[in-house]
Amino acid sequence: MTLPMCQWLSTERSEDHLVAWSENREWRQYEFRLDVLSLIASLSATSHSRWALCLEDNYSFAVALLALIYSGKTPVLPGHFRPAVLAEQQNEFDALITDLPLSPDCPVLRIPFAPQAMLTVLPEWPQDASVILFTSGSTGKPQRIVKSVSCLELESQWLCGLWGTEFTDARFAATVAPHHMYGLSFAFMLPLSLGLPFATASVKYHEQLRSLAAAYSLVFISSPAFLERLDPTLNTPKLRHVFSAGGPLKHAAARLVERTCGDLPTEIYGTTETGIIAFRRQYQPDGVWTLFGDIAFSPCPDGNTALVSPLVSPSGHFTLSDEIRMRPSDPRHFELLGRKDRIVKIAEQRVSLTEIEQRLCQRDLLSEASVLTVEKRGRVYVAAVLVLSRSGEQFLDSQGQAALLDNLRQTLRSWISPVALPRYWRIVAAIPLNQQGKRSAAELQEMFL
CATH class of the missing domain: 3.40.50.12780 (ANL, N-terminal domain)
Known part of the structure; x- marks a missing residue:
């Protein structure tokens, strides 16, 4: 095939x-x-x-x-x-x-x-x-x-075995570039292995997607960063298949894709080191993931999860950085709980950067937050990049940035230790993303140089 x-x-x-x-x-x-x-x-x-x-x-x-x-x-x-x-x-x-x-x-x-x-x-x-x-x-x-x-x-053979027959006479278009593992596998290897044409330019806007879908039957390779921002008022012709990777897709976003593009997206879980690991379609919120055929999980004594896969060369084994909850009665399905390596040590205390982001975003002043660590004069500090909501912009205009940041600090003090409070803050129009729709670590760090 x-x-x-x-x-x-x-x-x-x-x-x-x-x-x-x-x-x-x-x-x-x-x-x-x-x-x-x-x-x-x-x-x-x-x-x-x-x-x-x-x-x-x-x-x-x-x-x-x-x-x-x-x-x-x-x-x-x-x-x-x-x-x-x-x-x-x-x-x-x-x-x-x-x-x-x-x-x-x-x-x-x-x-x-x-x-x-x-x-x-x-x-x-x-x-x-x-x-x-x-x-x-x-x-x-x-x-x-x-x-x-x-x-x-x-990897391409596995993907074709599951979905190849659905792609007959389709064309491939992508928001992601082939310079990362996901884009290389899905936007490069897959169409060329199947002998299906691919678009030479990346899709950057929903209007472009609608125009392409009106002319061709499309397999669309994308990411949560693009799919979560689809305009539901744009009447997009039905897509043949939608893939998403780079992070879990919110259930509301998955349903938005289904309403807007006529297909509930297939989410892919994998890493650069491992290639593809699992997939899911969110018929229900926080749906479970299904392992690809020749892949298995093995629990480690230290609480981590080892992946056993022929796509991992040369050892066939890799220890995952994600928190996995396996189902004892069904080893082919699991829940993905988040990254373990978002835990850092500040002043000998374990600090969850993910928790700080979640606590910040509970406030209606923010629409998005990215929390990271920065090193200054040999010490490690927590820093936060914020995207304000409409109410946050109104608060900023009426009371100023100092009052806004103090309000956010007071919120965090109820939940986290003093050493975990962000020392440095930046307010931006949007969190910078790389070509794969993931947050750009390099650009985030540059904000605090």
């Missing part, structure tokens, strides 16, 4: 097979193959082995990733396009492929690129091909993860 990556450019697909499309044009199989061959020729003239990909255009990403693997080089996916953070990761790659005005301190190959002497035959596909990704860094510095292509292909 699916083709492995080494056969995506093969003659098993016709020359005029549609690979990708944008508002202005389409890309066919013969163009895809020629573009990959041309980039292989350009790469062969270089000695650099690790190439970072910072590409906004999803078709260019597909060309670049395949060309690098065929060239025996390693694709590195930094997961962002921020120059300052790229500079910090400079030791992770030797050169950069980009379609953006980035100027890192390394060789850069810009797309569109000047083609070299054209190759006519693809090099042999390396059997040990891999891709380097990074964790989101939501709880610390992003960690480097090596993901084998064989693991990515196995």
